[in-house]
Structures are given as structure tokens and as C-alpha cells.
Amino acid sequence: MADPIGFIGLGIMGKPMAKNLVAAGYELVIHNRSQAVVEELVGEYPQMTVAHSPREVAERTSLTITMLPDSPDVQTVIFGTDGLLEGTRHGSLLVDMSTIAPKTAIDVYEALLARGASALDAPVSGGEPGAINATLSIMAGGSAADFERARPVFEALGTTIVHVGGPGAGQTVKACNQVAVAVIYAAVSEALVLGAKAGVDPEKIIEVLNGGLAASRIMELRGPGMIAGRFQPGFRVNLHRKDLGIIMETGKEYGVALPVTALVSQLFDAVAANGGGDLDHSALITAIEQLSNYSIAGE
16 A cells, blocks of 8 residues: 555645545545535545644655645645644655745745755646546646656546646646636637627537637537536636736746736636636636627526
């Protein structure tokens, strides 16, 4: 039996990821801010045991995964009172799979290194369906040796697993991913609203566009829900807004112009301002519908 894995952060992504690790034969030591999900998982899976603080997770494991909402959450879990850093043992590995600022990822790496441990920043793409089906795309930054150490764990969680560079590189690549996803959502939204308001069946638009150069996974997977007005969250608008904030700050840091991303970021802000912050990020189409005084779903 493999050594137990620590897992902190059992939200919309972390919960199914933890289940997939159990399915792959791992035992887990889990911790979460909300205790309801912890009690649910421990009651369902004897392979999971509870830790009462991040420090206890670190003390009981040699490899810990964190899956948290934002940079401040990661900083609190690692650097706070009874945090992971206090319990980290020599030779331990932290795999942070949250989406956070590259600079924060580097700070975490350096803090772990000073304790004789190591860290990977390994954010994911694929949303809730990818987490449930263990088909996530995982982009890892850190040393090649640490990446190989974590590879068996990654293989229980995803299908595209790439070592993209040194510390912080995983978060940088995730930022690139979120730029592309946001801009594609905006393009698909405009295309669908334009065609539908002009009188064309939006389902036919999706069928034709997905057979040509404009094809995209976003249109294939989310297009039907977008035209039907179904926005059950797989990845919430507010989380994508958070990522876009990280992206814009990173662009400033490196002197990279991101004019299209800046505009799309404002569209996401508009969706949130109209009460859609907890909807799936495909709800970006509602901003285009409101600007166009037209609803594809007819509501």
C-alpha cells in the first residue's frame, strides 16, 4: 500500500479528485474548512481519515495536495497558525493544484525549500467534469525529480500531464489557458447571439462551426447549455474573474499587452454585477445577450 496522501480543499474540484485518488488505491488524510464534506467523505470512504489542521496533515504525510480557491487561501493554509509549513518534514512534497498567482507559487516553493522539503505548482484545466472523470489537464512547475515523484498521483487525476518548467511555470501556463478560454467564450457568445438574432437556428450554427476551423471544445461541450440558458456551474464566473485578475497583474509584471483579455474581463465583471457570479463561466453569453437586447433561450 502506498503512503497516505494529504488532501486539503474539498470543494467542487477537490472532492471528486480525492475520490479518484481513493479509487486508484491511495489512502488519504483530509482537511477542509467546511466540516460537512469531511464528515460525508469519511463516512463513505474508510480509506480517508480526518486531520484537524493543515499542520496535522503535513505531520502525517510525505506528499500533500492543496486545492484551494485563491492565493490568500493558499498562503493561510501554508503560512498561517497550525499551517502546513509548521508540520512539514524534511523530504516532504507539497503539490499545490490551486490556481494562484505565479509569484505566490514561487514564494511557497522557496519556503518549502528552506525547510528541506519541496513543492510543485500544478494547476489543472478541465473543470468539474474533468475532476469527476479523472481527465484533467495538469501543468506542473518545479523540479523534474519532484514531477516524476508526483506522476503516479497525477495519473490518477488526469490524462494530459506535462512538466512545463521551474517553480511558478505551472501557474503561468494556467494563466495562458484562462486567457484562451475566456476569449473563446466571448467569441462563441458573440457568434451565437449574432446568428440567432438574425434568425438562424443556433443548434445549426454549432453543428456547422464545429465542423470547420472555428471548432472548439468550448462550443462542443458548453454550446448547447449556452443556447438553452443552462449555467449549472462547472467553473464559476467569479473564479474565472479571479483568474483574470491574476492574469492582468502578471501581464503588468512582464510588460505584456493583454487588451482583448482586459475587455473580456470586463464582460465577466458585468455578468457578476448582474447576479451571475456563481453561474458557470459559459454564462458570459448573457452579457452579450443583454448588450444585444436579445435572449437566445427566449426568457
